[in-house]
Amino acid sequence: MSYTPQNTTAITQVWMLRFFIFIIPMSAFSQKKLFMAYEDSLMRISSTILQGANDNERQAANEKFLELWEPVLDEAKSMKYPFDSLSTVAILTSDDNKVRFINWVIPQDNGTYRYEAIVQYYNYQNKYNVAYLEAIEDELREPEKMKLQNNQWIGALYYQLETIKRGKRKYYVLLGWDGNDDRSNKKIADVLTISRDLTFGAPIFKIGKKPQNRFIIEYKEDASASMKYHTKEERILFTHLIPLSEGVKGLYDFYVPDGSVDALNLRNGKFIFEENVETIEQINIPAKKKLGNGLFPK
Numbered sequence: 384m385s386y387t388p389q390n391t392t393a394i395t396q397v398w399m400l401r402f403f404i405f406i407i408p409m410s411a412f413s414q415k416k417l418f419m420a421y422e423d424s425l426m427r428i429s430s431t432i433l434q435g436a437n438d439n440e441r442q443a444a445n446e447k448f449l450e451l452w453e454p455v456l457d458e459a460k461s462m463k464y465p466f467d468s469l470s471t472v473a474i475l476t477s478d479d480n481k482v483r484f485i486n487w488v489i490p491q492d493n494g495t496y497r498y499e500a501i502v503q504y505y506n507y508q509n510k511y512n513v514a515y516l517e518a519i520e521d522e523l524r525e526p527e528k529m530k531l532q533n534n535q536w537i538g539a540l541y542y543q544l545e546t547i548k549r550g551k552r553k554y555y556v557l558l559g560w561d562g563n564d565d566r567s568n569k570k571i572a573d574v575l576t577i578s579r580d581l582t583f584g585a586p587i588f589k590i591g592k593k594p595q596n597r598f599i600i601e602y603k604e605d606a607s608a609s610m611k612y613h614t615k616e617e618r619i620l621f622t623h624l625i626p627l628s629e630g631v632k633g634l635y636d637f638y639v640p641d642g643s644v645d646a647l648n649l650r651n652g653k654f655i656f657e658e659n660v661e662t663i664e665q666i667n668i669p670a671k672k673k674l675g676n677g678l679f680p681k
Contacts, residue, residue, distance in 0.1 A: 418464045421455055429471045429487070438492045445489055445499065449515070452485070452501060459511040462503045475544040481505045482555055482575070488540045494565035498538040507578050514581055527595040530584040537583065537597070539571050545612045549652025552576070554585060558610055558619070563601065566636035570610040572598040572619055572647065572654075588647065590656045598647060598654070600624060601635035608640055617649040620662060 428448045435441035455461050462483055466474055473486040482504045489497040500516040518538030523529065526537055539559030547554050554574050561569040574585045574597065584596030600621060602608045608622040623645045624638040631637035644662055647654035 414460060415464070418455065418461065418466075421451070422464075422466050422468055425451055425466070426468055429469055432487060432489055433471045441489055449499070456501060456503060456513045462511075473541055475541055477544055477546050477555055479546055479553075482544070482577070484541055484544060484557075486541050488562070496540075496562040498540060498561075500536065500541075502533070502581060504577055504581070506580075527588075527597055527599060530582060530596055532583075533581045535583075537571065537573065539569075539573070543612055545614065547649060547652070549587065552652075554587065554652075556612060556619075558612060564604075566604050567601050567638075568604060568606075568608070569599055569601045570608055570621065572610065587653045588656075589653050594653070602638045602640070603627075603636055606639045619647040619654060620644055620660070621646070623659065 425448065428444050428451065431444035432441055432448060435444055462476075462480075466472070466485075471487060474483065475486070476483045482502065484500055484502055486498070486500040489499065491497060498518050502514045502516060504512055504514070506512055514533045516536040517534050518536050519531075523537070529537075531537060539557075539561045541557050541559040543556075543558040545556045547556055554576060557571075557573045557575060559571045559573065561571060563569050572588065573583055574587060576582045576585055586594035586596055588595040588598045590598065598619075600608060600610065602622075602624050608624060610619060610621040612619045621644070622640045623643040624635075625641045626632045626634070627637045627639060643659045646657045646660040646662075648657055649655075
């Protein structure tokens, strides 16, 4: 994947990093110090992606950001470095340490959002790989039914990554937020599988009689809805939504919480829908408007 350099400073940083990582042998301590210095460069650019004055400024910062990631992520040892000072970037690692998502959002002047994600992962041969995901820009008619490759990613800002097994197969469940448009937001439960490449979507969500490849709730822009996987109970709890009136049924930008909670219960490797469950678990997640200087959601 290639990006147009924005200035000579960015070019110099990239080539210096490649030189030190791939040409000069380094101790683990020296490599950590290099990653720390590199993290500082990323941090200085990342705030502009979120808070730049306009689309052009934010996009220029994003291109620099992507260019700077490339050489360091080519080194497998970078997967163990936390990059935890990047407060505007979500970094999620699977509990088996086989997958890591580096994920961020780019606000747009028209009130919508663009999403970027980089995945570090080990494939079925235990070979280290890096994938730069490309979000689909066109509106999808039935995203719940689609299986997608990394060049056909649905696009979201992920806040939870969990590992589950179904027989010998391993799935990585991803929960994310999509700021959709100025009328509605979405919460998405997706699933990642890995063979030679990455595949998003698998028929493990059972809502009614037919399985789905992912599960999505959509709700009114100024409402607040939650979705969270509870490891101990092995289920996804999420806000039950209803239309404001019968006249807007099916128009999800008019859907709001009614105070009850629904669940997707993990049974024999599938998430089975259950309405109006009893729970004492806390499922609230910070509202979208809390973008500020940090990242939504935590």
